[in-house]
Amino acid sequence: MDFTVLTIFPEMVEAYFSEGMIRKAVDAEIVSAAAINIRDFANGKHRITDDKLYGGGCGMVMKPEPLAGAITAAKRKTPESRVVYLTPQGRPFDQAVAQELSEAEGLIFVCGRYEGIDERICQQYIDDEISIGDYVLTGGELAAMVVVDAVVRLIPGVLGGEDSAEKETFSKGLVEHAQYTRPPSFNDLDVPAVLLSGNHAAIEQWRLETSLIRTFLKRPDLLEDRDFRKEEKKILREWCQKIEKIIAD
Ligand code: 4GX
Numbered sequence: 001m002d003f004t005v006l007t008i009f010p011e012m013v014e015a016y017f018s019e020g021m022i023r024k025a026v027d028a029e030i031v032s033a034a035a036i037n038i039r040d041f042a043n044g045k046h047r048i049t050d051d052k053l054y055g056g057g058c059g060m061v062m063k064p065e066p067l068a069g070a071i072t073a074a075k076r077k078t079p080e081s082r083v084v085y086l087t088p089q090g091r092p093f094d095q096a097v098a099q100e101l102s103e104a105e106g107l108i109f110v111c112g113r114y115e116g117i118d119e120r121i122c123q124q125y126i127d128d129e130i131s132i133g134d135y136v137l138t139g140g141e142l143a144a145m146v147v148v149d150a151v152v153r154l155i156p157g158v159l160g161g162e163d164s165a166e167k168e169t170f171s172k173g174l175v176e177h178a179q180y181t182r183p184p185s186f187n188d189l190d191v192p193a194v195l196l197s198g199n200h201a202a203i204e205q206w207r208l209e210t211s212l213i214r215t216f217l218k219r220p221d222l223l224e225d226r227d228f229r230k231e232e233k234k235i236l237r238e239w240c241q242k243i244e245k246i247i248a249d
Pocket of ligand 1: 086087088112113114115116117130131132133134135136137138139140141143
């Protein structure tokens with residue numbers, strides 16, 4: 001996978017690329033990651049990247065020529081790359097979109113500042129418009145980094161990319177089970193005894209139960225259109241029966 005971020009603030013993105021899992025993946029040559037300064041493709045003494053709106057109105061829009069130049073340069077490296085524009089108008093980003101993007105050969109992220117980019121860039125150069133949520137950022141850079149961050153951990157060979165992807169098919173669409181580490185007692189709160197029992201089947205059962213109850217309490221929307229597995233239905237029916245018993249008479 002080749003990640004390229006087009007931005008007028010390349011240092012912001014380079015700082016992110018230089019730490020953590022993305023850095024390890026780059027060092028291991030499983031992915032490449034680079035920022036391209038859109039300003040490098042702007043003409044004139046001041047290398048201006050924005051301009052006034054045709055038709056009037058306040059605010060500035062990113063000029064098409066520097067963006068076209070930067071996208072063309074990025075495509076020369078990986079011609080099969082998908083060009084993604086980060087915008088609140090895009091399709092909502094989620095884990096399924098992250099999975100889809102992780103299968104691309106390369107991803108080129110266009111980061112807009114000001115009020116956005118010239119419409120003709122969207123028409124001619126952009127393959128995909130993505131939104132990371134219904135709020136307005138000052139630029140697309142943080143959104144691009146969010147998308148890279150979610151995508152890189154899904155790439156085969158990237159630390160944790162294989163076995164956790166497998167585990168996730170098990171508990172996919174549920175909130176994480178409760179997690180504990182040492183010490184066994186902290187501020188008068190004990191680690192549940194089952195986790196210290198060494199009984200792996202009982203531990204897996206407990207994890208599924210806490211995962212289901214936490215999903216019910218924190219994210220009931222996730223249960224709404226779920227295809228429940230047999231063991232999940234069994235756990236839920238047992239709760240129903242326990243509650244029925246408590247409220248009987
Ligand atoms: N999820 N932003 C894009 C420039 C802009 C302004 C107006 C189109 C219209 C964002 C988000 C996001 C801030 C990136 C504004 N583009 N990106 N930028 N939410 O808020 O992805």
